[in-house]
Amino acid sequence: PAGPGGVAVPRAGLKKLALPPDYSGITIPEKPKLKFMDKVPAVPKVRREPRRLRDIRGPSQEATDFTQGQYGILALGGGYLHWGHFEMIRLTIGRSMDPKSMFAVWRVPAPYKSVTRKSLGHRMGGGKGPIDRYVTAVKSGRLVLEVGGRCQFGEVRPFLARVAQKLPFPAVPVSRESLQEMRREEEEKRLNNQNPWTFERVVTSNMLGMRKYLSPYDLQLKGRYWGKFFLKHRV
């Protein structure tokens, strides 16, 4: 950069010494690593339950905010987590974190929903198949797990990102601040939208008879969700 008289001015100025982070209020629990999740619940279900895919659809109402930890994985879509996923998460996190200075906590329950599967190679009919496995339903906007302790987001993000990539739904590592920032941006986008026509407005007042082509659930979902997918770019 040119200074007065056309002479180059060096850019490096005084070093800004930042204070080290304050970890005073953080206590690491006795068992810092993730708990082992059972493949089958202690009382296995006798009666086979219907599919009920509505537990995947739409935004999550539980486990949307942080409780104990500072960083976590946020689900950006709906899906089912089975025992294989749980083991992968548990082992990866256990391998990558330092139990002396970090801890991790599950925010999803162990698999509780039974899923049936018919044996291969048979035709349709003959009743419902036997129970194949148990899964946990996760809706979009839910935290899968939380990590906390004497660590920074930059340390935690790489292995959280690796775990998030392997999940059956899109997920991102988040921290308390980044989640707040995400929500704030979403709100700002919603307020600063210059488009006078919004999905919500069209659906609630049934303009042009649009409700014929939309689901009654679209009144709550407001065009941001389609099936199990969460459309992030929608307002």
Added chain:
Amino acid sequence: MAALGGGGTRWRRAWLPALQLLRRGSKAVTRHWKAMHLQRQKLLALTEFLPPRPPVPPRCRPRHATEEPRQEDGYARVLRRQAEECLRGSRMVAVCQFNSLPDEDVATLRHFLRKHNIHLKFILNEIIRPVLAQSELRSLLPLFVCRNVLLVSPEARAREMLRVLKGVPQVVLLGACIDGTILSRQGVENFARLPSLEVSQGQTVAALSLLSSQTSSLLQRGPAHLTALLDEHIRRLRDTGGATEPPPGRSSGNH
């Protein structure tokens, strides 16, 4: 099946879209991306997010127009206080351009300057610039770009400083402020060539007292001249006549 009319008379039943639409296609929640109805696609295209357009595009605004007031760093404050004290407590402040010099040569230079009680100071530009802007050395501000070094001293020993700096070509004198007077490089050289304070004081005193010292000799010049002329005259008369009686002018002069 329910919509098909039965028997002879064809009569319309109430058409329940929920049932009818469920006959074909998949469930609401699928693993794949379910194809949307065209009307729904149109609606989604219509209700997309439109970002607000500022009246002036951001790239047409001047860059770094409003710099946010940065938080004052404690370390910067300490350095600034040190710089202020340094400038206040020194009679001579010289600014030199500092080209890169090996560490041992810097130490040697410092040692030689220290012998004449001149201190070599490296101060960051971003700290010295606000300090100078507030003091009366504002004119020296344009000199503080790039790597520079300050030579401060409580006494104004310009000659020794120039002698030391002559041996170091990497340090180039740019300007100085001696006793509150801002001097350029030429000015410093002229200042160095001036005689020392005591000598110049003596000269001033001598010049002032010259006139008063000459007053007595001025007043005595007339009679002294007359005395010299008369002595000459007597000598001539003595030489020529050798007369015993004194000239009449002299006795009349005695009265």
